[in-house]
Amino acid sequence: MRIEQFLISNAERQADKTALVMADQRFTYAQLNDLSDRLAATLADNGVQRNDRVLVFMDNCWEAVVSIFAILKAGAVFSPINASTKADKLAFIVADCEPAAILTLARLMPVVTEALGEQSDIFVASTQRPDGQCPPQAVSLAQCLMSEARKIEHGGIDIDLAMLIYTSGSTGRPKGVMMTHRNCDAAAASITTYLENTPDDIILNVLPLAFDYGLYQLLMSVRLGATLVLEKSFAFPQAIFERVRKERVTGLPLVPTMAAMIMQMRDLQPGFLHTLRYVTNTAAALPVSHIERLQALLPGVQLYSMYGLTECKRCTYLPPEQLGVRPDSVGIAIPNTEAFVIDDDGNRARPGEVGELIIRGPHVMQGYWRNDTETRRVLRPDPVSKLNPAERVLYTGDLFRADEEGFLYFVGRKDDIIKTRGEKVAPKEVEAVLHAHEAIAEAVVVGLPDPVLGQAISAFVVRSDPALSEKEVIRHCARHLEDFMVPKSIEFCLELPKTDTGKVSRRLAAELAEAKA
Incomplete structure (x- = not known):
């Protein structure tokens, strides 16, 4: 089944049921279906066709939900982009997938404008009323939602691409992961089976819709006919x-x-x-x-x-x-x-x-x-x-x-294994010991180049007790780990380095450590 059919079917079966709660706004299945029909018509009228890519450059908001289903109803492929993405990375994604349109928020328009440069062939719709700071082709998203709602006969089937979701880029440039409607439906069906989800479930999601874990809360909820409570963070x-x-x-x-x-x-x-x-x-x-x-x-x-x-x-x-x-x-x-x-x-x-x-x-x-x-x-x-x-x-x-x-x-990860003193160390084993200390809230372990050891084990630690010392952490590790697994250095920090999706990044931690060396 194609993903947009989840919404269409539930709008027919339970039109008045609450599908989405965002801040003080509530949307029924019928309302989401109507809004996405209107936006789909606008996209089609502006040249978006079957299998075209459309970027959804937004944070968690009702407009992002409407945009995703509108893109699918137009027969196109949605690509959710994290709202913290900077212009150079957005420009790379634009060059990589050549989108037919970008749907975004007012506060993100400067990033879109910088990323697009002189390009004027990409349709842009924003919650901001177009002004001199926007690309010349930009229109108001609110205006798009005033279009006449209609069904787009795109002829798509479930083995068409549904989404292009870019990896966080923890190693090099991000890669676009291609998922069909059938892929997405299979994943959602499997997860909701073991979670024993029902239409009566009310799911709260604070994770970015640009992060597949957050995105699937939406897809699973709409597939079930359940209710999603969406928060920004x-x-x-x-x-x-x-x-x-x-x-x-x-x-x-x-x-x-x-x-x-x-x-x-x-x-x-x-x-x-x-x-x-x-x-x-x-x-x-x-x-x-x-x-x-x-x-x-x-x-x-x-x-x-x-x-x-x-x-x-x-x-x-x-x-x-x-x-x-x-x-x-x-x-x-x-x-x-x-x-x-x-x-x-x-x-x-x-x-x-x-x-x-x-x-x-x-x-x-x-x-x-x-x-x-x-x-x-x-x-x-x-x-x-x-x-x-x-x-x-x-x-x-x-x-x-x-x-x-x-x-x-x-x-x-294969690439994460630390080779020190001729031994192989999995960072997770050291992190497990660190997390067992009652005064440690979070920890991440990396390997740093060392002329003697090959790689030296270094730990970044967030303390729950400010009195915790480096010596105490090393003593704790020495009590529970083999000698070659004990960190050589401990770096205390207020928070661990994270990717755009909020995931702790071992690569960023290593870069930070090397910069301080």
Whole structure:
């Protein structure tokens, strides 16, 4: 099924049900459907055709939601761009995917103007009334929404591209991940199955819609006919908690940085978010101490540890009942997916043996936009089953191990492994020990060039207790780690370096450390 059909069908079945809550505004399914019809007509009238790319350069707002479905209704491909993206990166994306249109916000128009330069063949619509600071072709988004609503007969099918989502660019220039309608539908169906979602769910999302974890909260909610409460950020947790209680939210997606913020709040009482049914976490594994604290604060709430990557959305999940048995595992393959570990020779790895994780399923991307070299590197024939010679599976580039019962454990990125004193160290192992210290809120570990050691282990640490010293951290590590795994240096900071999507960046931490050396 094509994604826009989710909205169209629910507008027919439950027109008056609340689909979206944003600040003090509420939109029914019928209203979202009508607004997106109007914008789709404007896009078509301005030359947007089937399979054209359209950038949605916005933060979390109702206009972004309307834009996404309008683009799909026009038969085009949406590409969500993080609102913090700077002009040079936006210019790269524009040159890479050659969009037919850009939909944006007033405050972001200067970035769009700088990125476009002299280009005048790209349709631009903004919440800002066009003025001398805008590209000459810019129009008002509000004016677009006044167009006559009509169905666009584009002839698209579900194997057409639905979205082009750019990776965060943690290594080099960002790559455009190509996902079809069928890919997106398969991922959303699988996730909502194991989360046991229903139309009665009310999901609160603070994660950027430009981040696939945040984007899928929208896609899954509309697919279900549920309600999405959209917030711009988690900067003020108490306000978010009040929103959860007021809207009777049942599902709350988290990332580790959000969990770390909750861990530092001392006035929270068990059951303070009593309407929640489930909490999810991905982007990186939660430290065991954070899991235990969340379980204490949210009794009766199902906590799902998950693992995924942009190239296939989601790979694994840990059934909540397994948290007490194997809290450091990211679980098993999501429904209708195969996830297995291979060794260096391409054979299935033995239990406990570290190797590369392979993903096989209908949600695996089509490849990277106009980047055949990188596509061939990560999409290759199935090395184990070899059932379909034409099929390509996803080589994640992540190191995993599986236990005797098949539960998977993230070890690290292949590129992240630190080679020190002739030994290989997975940063995650050191980070797990750091997170176990009660005075440490967050930590990230990197390897820095060293003439003697090859690489020296360096840790960036956010303290929850300002009295914590470097010596105490190193002593703590020495008590729990082998000598060669103990960090050589500790750098205290107020917050860890993060990507545009809010994910802790090991690359940025390493660059910062090298700059200070």
